[in-house]
Amino acid sequence: MRLVALDGLAEKLGFQLGQGVAEARAMCPDVDVLPADRAADRALLEGLADWCSRYTPLVALDGESGLYLDITGCAHLLGGEKSLLDDLLARLFHLGIEARAAISSSAGLSWAVARFGSQSVIAPEEAARVLAPLPMAALRLATDTIETLGRVGLKQVGDIIEAPRAPLARRFGSTLLLRLDQAMGLEDEPLSPRLAVASLSAERRLSEPVQGEDDILGLTQELAARLKPELEKRGEGGRLFELLLFRVDGRVFRITAGTSSPLIEPGRIAGLFRERLQAVHEDLDAGFGFEILRLSVPKSEKYEVMQEDFSGTPDRQRPLAAFADRVMARLGAESLFLPVLSQSHVPERAAVFQPLADVEMLKTVEEAASAVPANLLVASVRPQRLFQSPEPVEAVAEVPEGPPRSFRWRRSLHRIARAEGPERIAAEWWVDGEKAAERDYFRVEDERGRRFWLFREGHYGGPTQPRWFMHGVFA
Amino acid sequence: MAENAVQRETVLSLRETIARIENRRLPGVVKAVKAADPAGFRRKEEGSQTSGRKVLPLGIPELDDILEGGLPLEGMTEIRNSETRDAGAAAGFATALSALCQQARRQTGDVGAPVLWISQSLASTEAGLPYGLGLKAYGLDIRSLILSLPRTVKDALWIAETALSVPVFCAVILEIRGNPASLALSESRRLHVRARAGRIPLLLLRQSGHEEASSAFFRLHIEPAPARERPLPDGSMLCGSIGHPVFHVIAEKSRSPAPVGLFLEWNPHDRRFYPVEPLPAAAAADPEPAHSIARLSASSGRPGGADTLGHLLAFPRAS
Incomplete structure (x- = not known):
């Protein structure tokens, strides 16, 4: 230990x-x-990264204990770099977190100064002067490289800034010079932000934190109304909305709501979040209230503006999309399904249900159905209800390959009065493998008039004993 | 005298309220009195009063009598079956009704109004998922079918309520298994009112449930019945074949009950019901027990083997 x-x-x-x-x-x-507890440390760092998105949307994680904030173009919102840094450090101090930070023109230099230096804001031309007195570890080098450098007397960064580059590269590898150049701002270093930047977002900072759901929804609607002109200008509607709630104690809640068609109306956007808040009700602890609300549009699509007409035919697409959005916002994306037919003879593959992701799908189902050959669609006899997995039954047949005489399903005995069949459906060898058994389907009616769809898997006299299954129920 | 008149007026208005709650046309006497209102104003024309409810006639006089004109197009109708293995018949009947609603919508020029089928996942795992190809062969236009499989009854009710507030669906089927406590009288009243306000027919499909008081206009008990044989082109029947589905429909809640029930055949091709005579075999079919073997001791804690109540005396409490 x-x-x-x-x-x-x-x-x-x-x-x-x-x-x-x-x-x-x-x-x-x-x-x-x-x-x-590395997982808890990581969770804390990610929570802090979320919290830092109050300063800039571009936040990247740095190992286990650091964060990079790309504040290009954001500093003036808080009155300059110095005051941004002071604000950040003061707030973190009040959250009980000891942090060090530095602002410079390159990520490497900020890293070095935050850990080993004392200056907070470094102008681009000061890089060499600030970097020179720092130890070699400030260059983010491997430990053995630092030791090798130390053995030949190169202990400070200043020792190698002015040194000839070719011998250094030959002896210590190119990483050393790359790190040095990155710290000096001569080499570009891309940061990978944790989250994609939303194309649009609107934010509201509150002097008095809000707690109530209605307040949150009211503010959301206000934010959505602020987004509307910009969306209209771009001719786009949002397919995914994200609401960030910054709690006063530093916790950030991120609530997303998807839509099934491009959406622009503030009222409906707020309505979506009403359902989402109901769904995440347990997890959303308002505590002492939220101080910042931000609504962003991570995903948008072209929005067709339609003119209302006087023909009197109701527009179905839009209320249907509103309904689908409400249901999916509350119960998850996989709560509405559309039947999809496909070209297969195996019953469970011939018709499946696909989650409704887009209201436009209602149209495409029509096209897909017309693409399936007609002889598959007028399939002779198909039940109205199909079991997800066929249920084994004990059946007794008069002749080995014939229809059953009686069968026991779910502990009750059914005597068969009439039977139709068999309809033989062979397995699809390209899916099930070559050894899959064939099925002989029978439509049977018991003495009380119940109609079932039974099948026998395999043949009598084959390598394995055939088994009977119940696969569906007829009307 | 004057006091009498006031009392009579109160009674009349109360009666009218009750009649409105029950969606019943006012009895002739009451209406005649109301028409001759001393105040001198008439409420509504007689015609509009009688055709207040939108219905879809099903083309069979007996059934339309039971349903007071036809399937209510605004409001809730309950369809019930008593055993899980009969769920196919009840679902088939509900599908047939929604296919008829679709057809009626199409005739008014409104093509592609979707049907929403909400099946609580317990119901669909017990009795099988609706099967697209089968429903298509059954006469339903599955291009505009939306299925929802909510986990709990509460979610199912919420989806149904949401759907009824959107004026796009031509029918909503709500499938629930058993008699859950979360769908009691007040919830059904709520659904019914929503369906009436949204002008959408709501078919409450109660799978293997008991009779229960609800706010539905009608409650129909559906049992399967032996099918006819398939007709051959020359008019004869193909011996031993199984033709179109036949239902035994018993009206449990209706103002003109038919205790014997009706036998209806659904013809998917014509998309309509035909009345049929019950097969002699079906009429004579004795309600034999599902378990043909002699019953031994009933297994405790498992369904299927429970004896009827009242056979055994309760043991005195041990503690």
């Missing part, structure tokens, strides 16, 4: 990372040792 992280007091007492716990206890008997 070794120490993996230390707080300020422990550092003062002289503990070191990687030290054994027993040794640490020997140094200071009443030291508090907590087991490391």
Whole structure:
């Protein structure tokens, strides 16, 4: 058991990372040792990254203990870089988090200064001067490279800034120079933000936090109304909306709502979130209230503006889309299904249900159905209800390959009065494999008039004993 | 005298309210009195009063009598079957009714109004999922069928309510298994009122449930019945074949009950019901027990083997 992280007091007492716990206890008997929980650390860092999206949408994670914020074009919103940094650090301090930060023109330099330096905002031309007195570890190098450099006396970054590059590259590899260039801002370093940036978003900062659901929905509608002109200008409607709720204690809730057709009306957008809030009701703890609400549109599509006419034929598509959106916002994307026919003779593959993702699908079902050959559609006899998985029955047949005389299904005996069949359906070898057994389907009617669809899998006299199954129920 | 008149007026207005709640046409006497209102104004024309309810005539006089003119196009109708293995028949009857609604809509020029089938997942796992090809062969236009499989009864009710507030569906089928406590009288009243307000026929398909008081206009008990044989082109019947489905429809809640019930055949090709005579075999079919073997001790805690109530005396409580 070794120490993996230390707080300020422990550092003062002289503990070191990687030290054994027993040794640490020997140094200071009443030291508090907590087991490391990497998953919790990660969750905290991601929560902080969410929280940091109040400053910029581009937030990237850096290893286990750092965050990169790309504040290009955002700093002026908070009155400049210095005040942004002060605001960030002050808020984190009040959340009980000890953080160090630096703003510079390159990610590498910010990384170095935040960890090893003292300056907070570094102008682009100061890079070399700030970097020079820092230790080699500030360049994000592997430990053995740092040790090798230290052995030849290169202990500070300043030692290699002015040194000839070719011998350095030859001896220590190209990574050293790449890291140096990145820190100096000579080499570009792409950051990969955690989340894609929404094309549009509107935000409302509140001086008095809100808690009530109606307040949240009212503000959402207001934000949606602010998005509307911009969406109209682009000729687009949102297919996915995201509502970010920043709680006063730093927790951020992210609620998304999808739509089945491009959406632009603020009232309906708020209506979607009304259903979503109902669905996530348990998880959404308002606590002391939310201070920032942000509505963004991560996904949008072309929106057809339609003119109302006087013909009197009701427009079905739009209310249907509204209905589908409400249901899916509340009960999840997989709650409405459309029947889809496909070219297969195996009953369970011939007609399946597909989740309704788009109201336009109602039209495409029509086209798909017309693409299926007619002889498949007028299939002779098909039940109105089909069991997801055929249920085994005990059947007794008069002659081996004939229809059953009686069968026992779900513990009750049915005597068969009439039977039609067999209809032989062979398995699809390209799906089921070549060894799959054929099925002989019988439509049977018992003495009370119930009509069932039974099948026998395999043949008598074959390698395995045939089995009987109940596959469907007729009207 | 004056007091008498006031009382009479109160009674009349109460009667009228009750009649309105029950969707019943006012009895002739009451109406005659109302028409000769001393205040001198007439409420509505006689004609509009009688044709207040929109119905879809099913073409069979006996059935239309039971349904007071036809399938209500605004409001709830309950369809019930008593055993899970009869669920196919009840679902088939409901499908036939929604196919008729679709057809009626199409005749008014409204093509493609969707049918919503809400099947609580317990119901659809017990009795099977609706099968697209089978429903298509049955006469339903599945291009405009939307299926929903909510997990709980509460979700199913919510979806139904939401659907009834959207004026796009030509029929909504709500399939529930048994008699859940979350669909009691007040919930059914709520659904019924929604369906009337939304002008959508709601078919409550109660799978293997008991009779229960509800706000539906009518409750029909559906049982399967032996089918006719398939007709041959020369008019004779193909011996031993199974033709179109036949239902035994018993009206359980209706103002003109027919205790014997009707035997109806659904013809998917013509998309209409035909009355049929019950087969002698079906009429004579004795209600034999499902378990043909002699019953041994009923297994406890499992369905199927439970004895009727009242056979055993309860043991005194041990504690």
